[in-house]
Amino acid sequence: MLAELLAQGVLWIAVAGHPLSPKAVVDIILPPLTTGCIIAAVRWEERRNQADLAIDNPLPFGLATILVPTGTALVRGGWQWLWARYDASATSLPTSAFLLGDLLGVLVVAPIFLWLTEDKAKPRNNIQHILWPPRRVMRQAVLVFMAGWLLAILLPDLRLMPVMLAMTWLGLSLGSKGAWIAIILSGGITLLWSALAPDVPTRLTLHIGLVIAAVSAYLAGSYTDAQRSARQAIARRNRLLFQAERLKTLRAMSVAVIHEISQPLSTLAIESRHLATVSQKDMEIAESAAIVARKVDTLSAMIRRLRQFGGRALDNPAPVSLVLLIGEVVKLAAGEAASKAGAVKLALPDEDIVVLGQEIELTQAFLNLVRNAMAASPAGPIIISLTRHEQDAKVTITNLPASAAPDSGGFGVGSLIARTIIATHGGGLTREESKDGWIVHETRLPAIGTPYE
Amino acid sequence: MNENLPPLIHVVDDDDDLGAAIARLLVRHGYWARSFATPAAMLEACAHEQCQCVVTDVIMNEMDGFTLAEALREYNPAAAVIFMTAWPTTANAVDAVRCYGGLDYLEKPLDETRLLTSITEGVAWSKRRRAALNRLAQLTAREKQVLELLTAGMSNKVVAANLQISAKTVEDHRAAIMAKTGTNHISGLIALVRDASFGT
Numbered sequence: 021m022l023a024e025l026l027a028q029g030v031l032w033i034a035v036a037g038h039p040l041s042p043k044a045v046v047d048i049i050l051p052p053l054t055t056g057c058i059i060a061a062v063r064w065e066e067r068r069n070q071a072d073l074a075i076d077n078p079l080p081f082g083l084a085t086i087l088v089p090t091g092t093a094l095v096r097g098g099w100q101w102l103w104a105r106y107d108a109s110a111t112s113l114p115t116s117a118f119l120l121g122d123l124l125g126v127l128v129v130a131p132i133f134l135w136l137t138e139d140k141a142k143p144r145n146n147i148q149h150i151l152w153p154p155r156r157v158m159r160q161a162v163l164v165f166m167a168g169w170l171l172a173i174l175l176p177d178l179r180l181m182p183v184m185l186a187m188t189w190l191g192l193s194l195g196s197k198g199a200w201i202a203i204i205l206s207g208g209i210t211l212l213w214s215a216l217a218p219d220v221p222t223r224l225t226l227h228i229g230l231v232i233a234a235v236s237a238y239l240a241g242s243y244t245d246a247q248r249s250a251r252q253a254i255a256r257r258n259r260l261l262f263q264a265e266r267l268k269t270l271r272a273m274s275v276a277v278i279h280e281i282s283q284p285l286s287t288l289a290i291e292s293r294h295l296a297t298v299s300q301k302d303m304e305i306a307e308s309a310a311i312v313a314r315k316v317d318t319l320s321a322m323i324r325r326l327r328q329f330g331g332r333a334l335d336n337p338a339p340v341s342l343v344l345l346i347g348e349v350v351k352l353a354a355g356e357a358a359s360k361a362g363a364v365k366l367a368l369p370d371e372d373i374v375v376l377g378q379e380i381e382l383t384q385a386f387l388n389l390v391r392n393a394m395a396a397s398p399a400g401p402i403i404i405s406l407t408r409h410e411q412d413a414k415v416t417i418t419n420l421p422a423s424a425a426p427d428s429g430g431f432g433v434g435s436l437i438a439r440t441i442i443a444t445h446g447g448g449l450t451r452e453e454s455k456d457g458w459i460v461h462e463t464r465l466p467a468i469g470t471p472y473e
Numbered sequence: 474m475n476e477n478l479p480p481l482i483h484v485v486d487d488d489d490d491l492g493a494a495i496a497r498l499l500v501r502h503g504y505w506a507r508s509f510a511t512p513a514a515m516l517e518a519c520a521h522e523q524c525q526c527v528v529t530d531v532i533m534n535e536m537d538g539f540t541l542a543e544a545l546r547e548y549n550p551a552a553a554v555i556f557m558t559a560w561p562t563t564a565n566a567v568d569a570v571r572c573y574g575g576l577d578y579l580e581k582p583l584d585e586t587r588l589l590t591s592i593t594e595g596v597a598w599s600k601r602r603r604a605a606l607n608r609l610a611q612l613t614a615r616e617k618q619v620l621e622l623l624t625a626g627m628s629n630k631v632v633a634a635n636l637q638i639s640a641k642t643v644e645d646h647r648a649a650i651m652a653k654t655g656t657n658h659i660s661g662l663i664a665l666v667r668d669a670s671f672g673t
Contacts, residue, residue: 290494290497294501
């Protein structure tokens with residue numbers, strides 16, 4: 021504001037040669053004061069209402085861009101009108117010219133100052149650092165820009181409407197940087213054109229058209245920047261979520277593996293210690309047995325430590341919709357083996373069935389069972405059904421194994437993990453084979469009422 | 474039951490090898506131990522032999538360890554139960570002791586020393602409980618009612634008023650209870666009732 025005050029003062033007194041009067045002082049002070057007040061109001065609103073305005077720079081900047089010249093012109097116009105009632109002989113400059121000049125000035129100059137004042141140490145995660153667009157887009161941009169101006173020059177009745185459309189398109193496709201370059205180029209062309217214009221109204225019409233096109237282009241560019249920024253943020257969050265889900269699945273699997281290792285390790289610990297005790301007469305056997313016993317003890321201690329990491333840090337169980345979960349499992353399994361997708365028949369109830377548990381672990385358990393069924397029946401049908409049986413949710417996976425099913429390469433750990441996960445959720449998993457060769461895996465989990473009832 | 478025989482311990486685990494290893498370990502430490510791969514097989518054995526202690530896995534296929542503990546009370550209310558699991562949770566540990574009368578809740582891989590200590594405590598607890606139950610079994614239904622009120626801290630007169638009988642009758646019942654249970658003071662009766670209930 022001080023800079024504006026100084027510049028206006030110098031222009032008014034030194035360059036224009038106007039005498040310094042009370043009116044001249046108000047004329048000088050009023051526009052920068054209004055500008056400062058409006059910018060302060062926009063910044064105050066930005067701080068107060070972070071949720072609506074905090075999309076980096078575009079929205080607060082856009083508001084200031086529109087409100088500052090408009091507000092300043094209105095205040096100045098009002099002041100001129102008031103003074104004219106007091107002193108009828110007073111001369112005044114047209115307010116519209118004042119408004120146009122300010123608007124164009126802000127739109128052309130402000131991006132440079134913003135770029136100069138931005139914190140270069142900030143992480144490169146926003147619109148300012150988007151890579152230069154591909155050559156194909158650049159060619160399109162040049163063609164559209166030239167076509168817009170060609171139409172405007174060849175068909176003067178259209179005014180700068182084609183230019184406005186072309187600049188809006190540039191803003192939408194290239195962002196605020198593209199819009200800014202288009203504004204500068206169009207500003208240059210318009211100034212040359214208006215210099216050749218025969219009268220003031222024609223010049224003003226050209227300048228009004230340029231302002232409209234510039235505002236439209238800059239708003240379109242800001243919208244594109246905000247959209248890109250939001251997309252980047254969503255993509256980053258999606259990556260983090262995917263990573264978190266992978267970690268949860270890995271944790272569930274490691275807990276299941278810990279469980280399975282604990283069983284044989286208990287046996288090994290007891291027997292190796294016994295062997296070390298009873299073979300005292302044969303030093304060779306006793307020493308070997310003692311080494312085995314020590315290693316088993318080390319392994320046991322490690323398992324207990326690992327369990328403290330993974331086993332006990334599980335999240336609190338939450339209501340899980342089995343209709344959604346089973347549907348998701350089938351999609352995942354079908355996605356892994358696209359050729360077998362058609363062989364899976366899914367029967368889900370109309371009414372949802374909800375269980376209390378860990379969603380990721382349960383997904384892993386059912387995914388293991390469906391994968392196993394797909395591996396055993398590469399061509400044959402796989403029927404998956406979900407039903408409510410008294411207080412239990414019953415998931416049945418039925419498949420007819422091929423007579424010569426290809427070796428899946430697995431060790432059967434998947435079934436063990438599934439069984440363990442189901443058991444820890446208070447349920448059970450059974451496997452039955454019918455006389456005609458169908459394999460039925462039946463899972464039961466205690467159901468609860470839907471949490472939204 | 475022959476007091477000279479070593480205490481009988483039942484081990485239940487769906488991992489046959491682990492069950493057998495624990496049973497052999499216990500035999501080496503002077504117990505008479507048998508292992509079972511299913512809870513049903515253990516309950517069947519309980520019908521014709523009274524064990525002092527049961528060491529059972531929590532997560533099993535047909536029936537979990539907690540359900541087994543509940544079913545076991547029908548056959549043998551004096552058996553101490555020790556749970557072991559490869560999937561320990563705080564909630565299960567609390568339930569094991571508070572709801573299912575478990576003496577201990579062991580994590581796999583098993584700590585051998587802790588297992589043996591728990592079994593020693595379990596056998597001692599089982600003997601006390603069995604003896605207390607035997608002594609109380611001689612009481613009539615009315616004597617059991619009187620005993621319950623006396624050990625709750627009521628005087629003869631209050632017991633009489635509660636049961637709507639005379640104070641003299643309560644005194645007679647009290648004398649009979651003392652004679653049958655071999656106690657000579659109310660503190661002895663309280664200790665007896667405590668031994669007959671869950672907990673050590």
